[in-house]
Amino acid sequence: xxxxxxxxxxxxxxxIHRLDPxxxxxxxxxxxVSIFLSYGSWTMMFTLSGINLVVIVALMFISKVRIRxxxxxLKSLYIxxxxxxxxxxxxxxxHSVHIxxxxxxxxxxxxxxxxxxxxxxxxxxxxxxxxILTSSTTPQQLTxxxxxxxxxxxxxKFPSEEIAMTISLALRFIPTLLExxxxxxxxxxxxGVDFKHGSLMMKIKGITSLIVPLFxxxxxxxxxxxxxxxxxxxxxxxxxxxxxxxxWSTKDTICLILVTLFMTGFITLTAMKFDFIxxxxxxxx
Amino acid sequence: MQIDFxxxxxxxxxxxxxxxxALKDVNLAIDTNEVTAIVGKTGSGKSTLTQLINKLLxxxxxxxxxxxxxxTPKKRAHRKQLQxxxxxxxxxxxxxxxxxxxxxxxxxVEFGIRNFHPKDQDYEKKAKAALKxxxxxxxxxxxxPFDLSGGEKKRVAIAGVLAYQxxxxxxxxxxxxxxxxxxxxxxxxxxxxxxxxxGIILVTHDMDIVLKYASKVVVMDDGEIKKIGxxxxxxxxxxxxxxxxxPNVYHFAHQLIAQGKKIDLNRVKDVTTLVEExxxxx
Numbered sequence: 001x002x003x004x005x006x007x008x009x010x011x012x013x014x015x016i017h018r019l020d021p022x023x024x025x026x027x028x029x030x031x032x033v034s035i036f037l038s039y040g041s042w043t044m045m046f047t048l049s050g051i052n053l054v055v056i057v058a059l060m061f062i063s064k065v066r067i068r069x070x071x072x073x074l075k076s077l078y079i080x081x082x083x084x085x086x087x088x089x090x091x092x093x094x095h096s097v098h099i100x101x102x103x104x105x106x107x108x109x110x111x112x113x114x115x116x117x118x119x120x121x122x123x124x125x126x127x128x129x130x131x132i133l134t135s136s137t138t139p140q141q142l143t144x145x146x147x148x149x150x151x152x153x154x155x156x157k158f159p160s161e162e163i164a165m166t167i168s169l170a171l172r173f174i175p176t177l178l179e180x181x182x183x184x185x186x187x188x189x190x191x192g193v194d195f196k197h198g199s200l201m202m203k204i205k206g207i208t209s210l211i212v213p214l215f216x217x218x219x220x221x222x223x224x225x226x227x228x229x230x231x232x233x234x235x236x237x238x239x240x241x242x243x244x245x246x247x248w249s250t251k252d253t254i255c256l257i258l259v260t261l262f263m264t265g266f267i268t269l270t271a272m273k274f275d276f277i278x279x280x281x282x283x284x285x
Numbered sequence: 286m287q288i289d290f291x292x293x294x295x296x297x298x299x300x301x302x303x304x305x306x307a308l309k310d311v312n313l314a315i316d317t318n319e320v321t322a323i324v325g326k327t328g329s330g331k332s333t334l335t336q337l338i339n340k341l342l343x344x345x346x347x348x349x350x351x352x353x354x355x356x357t358p359k360k361r362a363h364r365k366q367l368q369x370x371x372x373x374x375x376x377x378x379x380x381x382x383x384x385x386x387x388x389x390x391x392x393x394v395e396f397g398i399r400n401f402h403p404k405d406q407d408y409e410k411k412a413k414a415a416l417k418x419x420x421x422x423x424x425x426x427x428x429x430p431f432d433l434s435g436g437e438k439k440r441v442a443i444a445g446v447l448a449y450q451x452x453x454x455x456x457x458x459x460x461x462x463x464x465x466x467x468x469x470x471x472x473x474x475x476x477x478x479x480x481x482x483x484g485i486i487l488v489t490h491d492m493d494i495v496l497k498y499a500s501k502v503v504v505m506d507d508g509e510i511k512k513i514g515x516x517x518x519x520x521x522x523x524x525x526x527x528x529x530x531x532p533n534v535y536h537f538a539h540q541l542i543a544q545g546k547k548i549d550l551n552r553v554k555d556v557t558t559l560v561e562e563x564x565x566x567x
Contacts, residue, residue, distance in 0.1 A: 186376075194368065217383055
């Protein structure tokens with residue numbers, strides 16, 4: 001079985017790993033905003049996307065996220081890509097002008113392919129940003145960061161700590177469930193289930209033989225967990241302290257300023273309708 | 286059936302920073318005519334070793350020969366070969382009751398036969414015979430496996446493996462979580478199955494069971510084989526370094542020897558043989 005899980009935390013010791021999770025969450029949101037800000041004419045859009053891509057790839061290098069994993073993910077998205085292609089060919093984007101071919105009465109526009117490319121690039125950039133965040137931040141830190149943001153909402157009785165607890169419990173169960181799945185996968189394979197080959201009927205039956213015991217096991221596990229929590233006196237309404245407190249340092253402030261500058265610059269470029277390619281090759285387009 | 290491990294290395298998550306070397310240059314020959322027990326502390330590589338036998342895992346380096354079949358990273362196995370191998374080697378996982386899923390007991394037991402031998406028309410008969418063998422009667426056939434008690438579930442799971450009549454049974458801690466009575470019943474069942482010609486490879490922490498039922502013991506530690514020999518020869522020596530316990534019957538025999546009784550430990554397997562041994566020396 002391929003154990004590569006997209007965006008799983010990898011314990012390296014890089015600058016990005018050491019940053020405060022709150023900063024990383026804010027930075028992720030800002031980067032995602034800039035990914036969606038890249039619009040305008042095609043050349044402009046791809047220029048802006050390109051700038052984003054350079055920044056993201058640089059961040060991936062710093063945080064030691066493997067670019068190979070991201071490209072590998074692209075392979076599993078092929079159905080989506082084909083679907084997008086078909087939709088964009090039959091429903092070309094508005095103001096399409098460049099006809100490159102014809103199927104019967106249907107005009108095929110170059111813009112259809114550009115549009116597909118645009119969506120895929122955005123999707124990959126978003127995935128990459130999310131990957132940088134999750135592979136450089138432990139789930140515990142992430143939950144702690146998120147619950148810090150929801151803390152002001154406690155005044156209006158928003159159950160911020162309960163939600164943080166639920167999230168951290170859910171996250172804690174992911175590896176356990178994966179382990180259980182692998183154990184069941186092996187057990188059912190040795191009983192003759194062929195997950196890779198075999199007819200569709202066989203595969204469906206094979207998956208049933210995984211899912212049913214997995215559900216039974218997870219209910220049993222959550223029951224045990226609830227009892228264990230109660231036995232140790234867990235009170236959902238109580239205020240809790242954290243073993244590791246979040247610590248905001250100068251480094252984080254600098255990074256926050258940098259990211260904010262980047263996003264502001266990006267907004268300015270978009271507002272100015274900055275078109276790099278048109279600037280250099282005015283004749284080509 | 287002959288199983289040969291030749292210079293087998295196995296690492297989990299090879300080529301990543303999570304790499305764990307589970308087996309290091311393991312050489313081992315298992316003759317399934319005898320009951321082989323694989324013992325060692327948790328994390329010593331016992332389960333990995335057994336999972337290489339029916340190619341649930343493929344070695345990182347080296348080869349495991351199982352009769353005609355060779356499990357090695359250099360050669361890809363055909364689907365048919367793999368299914369044939371797995372139908373000959375029954376694998377009973379630890380807590381097998383967790384793998385039940387069908388809506389009735391009978392269907393769950395039939396599952397393996399129908400996977401391995403889709404053309405076999407006698408599956409129902411074989412499933413019923415397997416259920417009878419583990420001591421579950423007709424009243425269980427149409428019940429849901431999830432309504433049964435823990436011990437009954439375990440029996441259903443064992444029947445599910447026995448039903449497709451494997452030539453070798455790999456038992457991964459079969460007695461874990463069972464009471465003494467059920468343990469004994471279960472081991473007697475496996476003994477009976479072995480006498481009918483099914484090879485048994487047993488992974489366990491229970492040295493009393495090893496002494497009583499096994500004819501060969503493989504002691505593992507840290508991914509390496511430390512000792513191979515008869516259970517008497519191994520368990521008479523100090524076993525604590527490998528996190529194993531001296532069997533209770535040996536503790537008792539040692540006390541008797543200390544009081545001056547003459548006992549040949551090589552003849553002692555359990556309480557009955559100990560009593561015989563005491564009688565023999567008068």
